Amino acid sequence: MRAGWPIVVLLLALAGAARAGEISVQSPWTRATAATARTGAIYFTLINRGAVPDRLMAATSPVAETVELHTHIEEGDVLKMRPVEAVEVPADGRVTFQPSGLHVMLIGLRKALKEGQSVPVVLIFEKAGRIATEARVLPVRAQAPQ
Numbered sequence: 184m185r186a187g188w189p190i191v192v193l194l195l196a197l198a199g200a201a202r203a204g205e206i207s208v209q210s211p212w213t214r215a216t217a218a219t220a221r222t223g224a225i226y227f228t229l230i231n232r233g234a235v236p237d238r239l240m241a242a243t244s245p246v247a248e249t250v251e252l253h254t255h256i257e258e259g260d261v262l263k264m265r266p267v268e269a270v271e272v273p274a275d276g277r278v279t280f281q282p283s284g285l286h287v288m289l290i291g292l293r294k295a296l297k298e299g300q301s302v303p304v305v306l307i308f309e310k311a312g313r314i315a316t317e318a319r320v321l322p323v324r325a326q327a328p329q
């Protein structure tokens with residue numbers, strides 16, 4: 184009887200990993216920045232193939248001192264960025280982070296982002312946990328992943 188316990192624990196661990204696998208991060212990208220730029224933004228599409236919603240809670244990246252989740256809201260005819268606490272990824276659904284919308288905000292860039300490089304970023308989900316990915320650095324005026 185006792186000998187059976189490690190197997191049960193192992194199966195529970197595997198079940199957890201499978202749930203994490205229901206969230207995927209598609210086409211992460213960012214834009215090249217000027218040498219003097221202090222901020223940048225990372226975009227991607229989050230896909231949830233699971234039957235329950237999940238939430239993106241936070242992000243980290245070694246290229247910036249601070250990393251926040253932001254959205255844009257319209258104030259009059261001006262688009263302004265606002266931090267958001269979390270971003271829901273609906274069950275069997277997707278959320279696209281894109282210019283003028285949701286983005287991962289890089290504040291206090293440690294160095295310029297150069298076209299052709301990639302930027303490591305870890306996305307932290309309520310249920311799926313941490314997902315590490317790399318955002319491709321596209322040209323300064325890029326509007327979508329290529």
Ligand SMILES: [Cu+2]
Pocket residue numbers: 224253254264265286287288
């Ligand atoms: Cu922002």
